[in-house]
Amino acid sequence: MAFYMFDVDGVLTDENAKPDKEAVKLVEDLAKEGNIVSFVTGRSRGWLSDNLFPLLSNDVDWSTLYCVAEHGAIKGRGTDISSWSLDTTYVIDDEVKELLYDVSKHSEFQGLIEWDDTKESMGTVEAVHGEPGDREHLRNTRKALQDYASKIESISKDSGNKTVVSTYGVDVIHPDLSKKIGAEWIISEVKHKEHNKVLVFGDSTGDMVMAVTAREQKYEDITFHWVGEGNAPEEDRISTVSSSASFSKGTKELLKKHTG
Numbered sequence: 001m002a003f004y005m006f007d008v009d010g011v012l013t014d015e016n017a018k019p020d021k022e023a024v025k026l027v028e029d030l031a032k033e034g035n036i037v038s039f040v041t042g043r044s045r046g047w048l049s050d051n052l053f054p055l056l057s058n059d060v061d062w063s064t065l066y067c068v069a070e071h072g073a074i075k076g077r078g079t080d081i082s083s084w085s086l087d088t089t090y091v092i093d094d095e096v097k098e099l100l101y102d103v104s105k106h107s108e109f110q111g112l113i114e115w116d117d118t119k120e121s122m123g124t125v126e127a128v129h130g131e132p133g134d135r136e137h138l139r140n141t142r143k144a145l146q147d148y149a150s151k152i153e154s155i156s157k158d159s160g161n162k163t164v165v166s167t168y169g170v171d172v173i174h175p176d177l178s179k180k181i182g183a184e185w186i187i188s189e190v191k192h193k194e195h196n197k198v199l200v201f202g203d204s205t206g207d208m209v210m211a212v213t214a215r216e217q218k219y220e221d222i223t224f225h226w227v228g229e230g231n232a233p234e235e236d237r238i239s240t241v242s243s244s245a246s247f248s249k250g251t252k253e254l255l256k257k258h259t260g
Ligand SMILES: [Mg+2]
Pocket: 007, 008, 009, 010, 011, 166, 167, 202, 203, 204
Protein backbone atom coordinates (compact mmCIF):
# COMPACT_ATOMS: atom_id res chain seq x y z
CA MET A 1 0.00 0.00 0.00
CA ALA A 2 1.19 3.47 -0.79
CA PHE A 3 0.52 7.03 0.15
CA TYR A 4 -0.31 9.46 -2.67
CA MET A 5 -0.26 13.24 -2.63
CA PHE A 6 -1.75 14.91 -5.69
CA ASP A 7 -1.61 18.51 -6.69
CA VAL A 8 -4.89 19.20 -8.54
CA ASP A 9 -4.42 21.99 -11.07
CA GLY A 10 -2.50 20.80 -14.10
CA VAL A 11 -2.33 17.28 -12.64
CA LEU A 12 -5.93 16.10 -12.45
CA THR A 13 -7.15 18.83 -14.80
CA ASP A 14 -6.64 19.28 -18.53
CA GLU A 15 -5.12 22.39 -20.08
CA ASN A 16 -8.46 24.16 -19.82
CA ALA A 17 -8.54 23.58 -16.05
CA LYS A 18 -11.32 21.03 -16.30
CA PRO A 19 -11.00 18.00 -14.02
CA ASP A 20 -10.29 14.94 -16.15
CA LYS A 21 -12.80 12.15 -15.52
CA GLU A 22 -10.45 9.37 -16.53
CA ALA A 23 -7.62 10.66 -14.34
CA VAL A 24 -10.02 10.93 -11.41
CA LYS A 25 -11.17 7.36 -12.10
CA LEU A 26 -7.57 6.14 -11.83
CA VAL A 27 -7.20 7.97 -8.50
CA GLU A 28 -10.41 6.29 -7.39
CA ASP A 29 -8.91 2.88 -8.24
CA LEU A 30 -5.96 3.68 -5.97
CA ALA A 31 -8.32 4.48 -3.11
CA LYS A 32 -10.29 1.26 -3.72
CA GLU A 33 -7.08 -0.74 -3.52
CA GLY A 34 -6.47 0.62 -0.01
CA ASN A 35 -3.88 3.25 -0.80
CA ILE A 36 -4.03 6.56 1.02
CA VAL A 37 -5.05 9.34 -1.34
CA SER A 38 -4.72 13.04 -0.66
CA PHE A 39 -5.19 16.27 -2.59
CA VAL A 40 -2.97 19.25 -1.91
CA THR A 41 -4.11 22.23 -3.92
CA GLY A 42 -4.05 25.99 -4.09
CA ARG A 43 -7.72 25.88 -5.11
CA SER A 44 -10.51 26.79 -2.73
CA ARG A 45 -12.60 24.18 -0.99
CA GLY A 46 -15.64 25.51 -2.87
CA TRP A 47 -13.91 24.83 -6.17
CA LEU A 48 -13.06 21.26 -5.12
CA SER A 49 -16.61 20.64 -4.02
CA ASP A 50 -18.14 22.07 -7.21
CA ASN A 51 -15.68 20.76 -9.78
CA LEU A 52 -13.75 17.73 -8.54
CA PHE A 53 -15.93 15.91 -6.02
CA PRO A 54 -18.92 15.47 -8.37
CA LEU A 55 -16.66 13.12 -10.37
CA LEU A 56 -15.97 10.86 -7.37
CA SER A 57 -18.01 7.66 -7.14
CA ASN A 58 -20.36 7.29 -4.18
CA ASP A 59 -19.44 3.60 -4.00
CA VAL A 60 -16.05 4.43 -2.52
CA ASP A 61 -15.55 5.29 1.15
CA TRP A 62 -13.96 8.75 0.97
CA SER A 63 -13.80 9.30 4.73
CA THR A 64 -10.02 8.86 4.68
CA LEU A 65 -9.49 11.22 1.76
CA TYR A 66 -7.18 13.94 3.06
CA CYS A 67 -7.67 17.34 1.52
CA VAL A 68 -5.68 20.51 1.70
CA ALA A 69 -7.10 23.59 -0.03
CA GLU A 70 -5.49 27.02 -0.48
CA HIS A 71 -2.03 25.41 -0.09
CA GLY A 72 -2.60 24.51 3.56
CA ALA A 73 -4.80 27.29 4.94
CA ILE A 74 -7.76 24.89 4.81
CA LYS A 75 -7.56 21.25 5.84
CA GLY A 76 -10.01 18.45 6.19
CA ARG A 77 -11.00 14.85 5.64
CA GLY A 78 -13.71 13.46 3.43
CA THR A 79 -15.77 15.29 0.83
CA ASP A 80 -17.99 17.35 3.16
CA ILE A 81 -16.17 20.67 2.92
CA SER A 82 -18.22 22.22 5.73
CA SER A 83 -16.36 19.93 8.14
CA TRP A 84 -12.95 21.25 7.05
CA SER A 85 -11.26 24.05 8.91
CA LEU A 86 -9.71 27.35 7.92
CA ASP A 87 -6.57 28.39 9.80
CA THR A 88 -7.06 32.14 10.25
CA THR A 89 -3.29 32.63 10.72
CA TYR A 90 -2.99 32.49 6.95
CA VAL A 91 -5.77 34.88 5.98
CA ILE A 92 -4.50 38.04 4.25
CA ASP A 93 -6.03 41.44 5.04
CA ASP A 94 -9.21 42.55 3.31
CA GLU A 95 -7.59 45.86 2.30
CA VAL A 96 -4.87 43.96 0.44
CA LYS A 97 -7.50 41.85 -1.30
CA GLU A 98 -9.30 45.02 -2.38
CA LEU A 99 -6.14 46.50 -3.91
CA LEU A 100 -5.51 43.27 -5.81
CA TYR A 101 -9.10 43.10 -6.95
CA ASP A 102 -8.86 46.62 -8.37
CA VAL A 103 -5.80 45.69 -10.46
CA SER A 104 -7.57 42.58 -11.74
CA LYS A 105 -10.33 44.86 -13.08
CA HIS A 106 -7.95 46.90 -15.30
CA SER A 107 -9.28 46.98 -18.84
CA GLU A 108 -6.20 45.24 -20.31
CA PHE A 109 -7.14 42.09 -18.37
CA GLN A 110 -10.77 41.95 -19.44
CA GLY A 111 -11.68 38.56 -20.83
CA LEU A 112 -8.28 37.15 -19.87
CA ILE A 113 -8.16 36.93 -16.09
CA GLU A 114 -10.81 37.04 -13.40
CA TRP A 115 -10.96 37.41 -9.64
CA ASP A 116 -11.66 34.19 -7.71
CA ASP A 117 -14.14 35.10 -4.98
CA THR A 118 -14.25 31.57 -3.58
CA LYS A 119 -10.84 32.00 -1.91
CA GLU A 120 -10.97 32.43 1.87
CA SER A 121 -7.35 33.09 2.81
CA MET A 122 -5.69 34.57 -0.27
CA GLY A 123 -6.16 36.95 -3.19
CA THR A 124 -6.38 35.04 -6.47
CA VAL A 125 -6.94 35.76 -10.12
CA GLU A 126 -7.53 32.95 -12.56
CA ALA A 127 -7.18 32.69 -16.31
CA VAL A 128 -10.46 32.89 -18.20
CA HIS A 129 -10.46 29.58 -20.01
CA GLY A 130 -11.13 29.53 -23.72
CA GLU A 131 -12.31 26.86 -26.09
CA PRO A 132 -10.22 23.68 -26.04
CA GLY A 133 -7.43 24.06 -28.58
CA ASP A 134 -7.57 27.85 -28.71
CA ARG A 135 -3.80 28.34 -28.49
CA GLU A 136 -3.93 32.07 -29.02
CA HIS A 137 -6.28 32.66 -26.12
CA LEU A 138 -4.11 30.42 -23.94
CA ARG A 139 -1.03 32.48 -24.84
CA ASN A 140 -2.88 35.72 -24.13
CA THR A 141 -4.10 34.54 -20.75
CA ARG A 142 -0.63 33.40 -19.76
CA LYS A 143 0.78 36.78 -20.68
CA ALA A 144 -2.02 38.53 -18.76
CA LEU A 145 -1.17 36.45 -15.69
CA GLN A 146 2.50 37.48 -15.97
CA ASP A 147 1.56 41.14 -16.44
CA TYR A 148 -0.83 41.04 -13.51
CA ALA A 149 1.84 39.38 -11.35
CA SER A 150 4.34 42.17 -12.04
CA LYS A 151 1.70 44.86 -11.47
CA ILE A 152 0.72 43.52 -8.07
CA GLU A 153 4.23 42.62 -6.91
CA SER A 154 4.58 45.81 -4.83
CA ILE A 155 1.14 45.37 -3.23
CA SER A 156 2.07 41.82 -2.32
CA LYS A 157 5.53 42.69 -0.99
CA ASP A 158 4.61 45.89 0.84
CA SER A 159 1.86 44.05 2.70
CA GLY A 160 4.31 41.33 3.77
CA ASN A 161 2.76 38.65 1.59
CA LYS A 162 4.16 36.61 -1.28
CA THR A 163 3.11 35.99 -4.86
CA VAL A 164 2.75 32.52 -6.34
CA VAL A 165 2.31 32.19 -10.09
CA SER A 166 0.86 28.87 -11.26
CA THR A 167 -0.35 27.46 -14.55
CA TYR A 168 -3.77 29.10 -14.43
CA GLY A 169 -3.56 31.74 -11.78
CA VAL A 170 -1.72 34.13 -9.53
CA ASP A 171 -2.13 33.91 -5.76
CA VAL A 172 -1.09 36.43 -3.15
CA ILE A 173 -0.70 34.47 0.04
CA HIS A 174 0.62 34.67 3.59
CA PRO A 175 4.46 34.49 3.53
CA ASP A 176 4.58 31.28 5.60
CA LEU A 177 2.01 29.45 3.54
CA SER A 178 3.16 26.74 1.14
CA LYS A 179 2.20 23.18 0.38
CA LYS A 180 4.67 22.22 3.10
CA ILE A 181 2.00 23.24 5.63
CA GLY A 182 -0.50 20.99 3.90
CA ALA A 183 1.87 18.06 3.46
CA GLU A 184 3.00 18.21 7.11
CA TRP A 185 -0.58 18.03 8.26
CA ILE A 186 -1.43 15.06 6.05
CA ILE A 187 1.70 13.16 7.08
CA SER A 188 0.92 13.77 10.76
CA GLU A 189 -2.61 12.45 10.21
CA VAL A 190 -1.64 9.40 8.20
CA LYS A 191 0.87 7.83 10.59
CA HIS A 192 0.44 4.42 8.92
CA LYS A 193 3.80 2.81 8.80
CA GLU A 194 2.57 0.28 6.28
CA HIS A 195 2.18 3.15 3.85
CA ASN A 196 5.90 3.74 3.64
CA LYS A 197 5.97 4.37 -0.08
CA VAL A 198 5.20 8.01 -0.93
CA LEU A 199 4.16 9.12 -4.42
CA VAL A 200 3.79 12.81 -5.16
CA PHE A 201 2.27 14.20 -8.38
CA GLY A 202 2.89 17.78 -9.41
CA ASP A 203 3.26 20.17 -12.31
CA SER A 204 4.94 23.14 -10.59
CA THR A 205 8.37 23.22 -8.99
CA GLY A 206 6.59 24.23 -5.76
CA ASP A 207 4.95 20.80 -5.67
CA MET A 208 8.31 19.20 -4.89
CA VAL A 209 7.97 20.57 -1.36
CA MET A 210 5.45 17.79 -0.67
CA ALA A 211 8.09 15.17 -1.44
CA VAL A 212 10.72 17.09 0.54
CA THR A 213 8.36 17.25 3.51
CA ALA A 214 7.93 13.46 3.35
CA ARG A 215 11.73 13.11 3.33
CA GLU A 216 11.95 15.35 6.42
CA GLN A 217 9.39 13.11 8.09
CA LYS A 218 11.70 10.12 7.61
CA TYR A 219 10.03 8.49 4.66
CA GLU A 220 12.65 6.79 2.53
CA ASP A 221 10.85 5.54 -0.55
CA ILE A 222 9.68 8.75 -2.23
CA THR A 223 8.97 9.33 -5.91
CA PHE A 224 8.08 12.68 -7.41
CA HIS A 225 5.96 12.37 -10.57
CA TRP A 226 6.41 15.37 -12.82
CA VAL A 227 3.66 16.21 -15.34
CA GLY A 228 4.62 19.85 -15.85
CA GLU A 229 6.28 21.55 -18.77
CA GLY A 230 10.05 21.79 -18.95
CA ASN A 231 12.50 19.94 -16.75
CA ALA A 232 11.44 18.16 -13.60
CA PRO A 233 12.88 19.47 -10.34
CA GLU A 234 15.46 17.20 -8.67
CA GLU A 235 16.14 16.52 -4.99
CA ASP A 236 18.50 14.22 -3.10
CA ARG A 237 17.01 10.89 -2.04
CA ILE A 238 13.83 11.54 -4.03
CA SER A 239 13.33 9.69 -7.30
CA THR A 240 11.81 11.68 -10.11
CA VAL A 241 9.81 10.32 -13.02
CA SER A 242 8.50 12.52 -15.82
CA SER A 243 5.60 11.95 -18.18
CA SER A 244 5.90 12.56 -21.90
CA ALA A 245 2.73 14.71 -21.85
CA SER A 246 1.66 17.56 -19.56
CA PHE A 247 -1.52 18.06 -17.57
CA SER A 248 -3.89 15.17 -16.77
CA LYS A 249 -2.75 13.34 -19.88
CA GLY A 250 0.68 12.95 -18.27
CA THR A 251 -0.85 11.89 -14.97
CA LYS A 252 -2.89 9.17 -16.69
CA GLU A 253 0.23 7.93 -18.46
CA LEU A 254 2.10 7.61 -15.14
CA LEU A 255 -0.84 6.31 -13.10
CA LYS A 256 -1.66 3.53 -15.53
CA LYS A 257 1.56 1.90 -14.38
CA HIS A 258 0.30 1.91 -10.78
CA THR A 259 -3.23 0.61 -11.03
CA GLY A 260 -4.07 -2.97 -11.68
MG1 LIG B 1 -0.51 22.59 -10.33
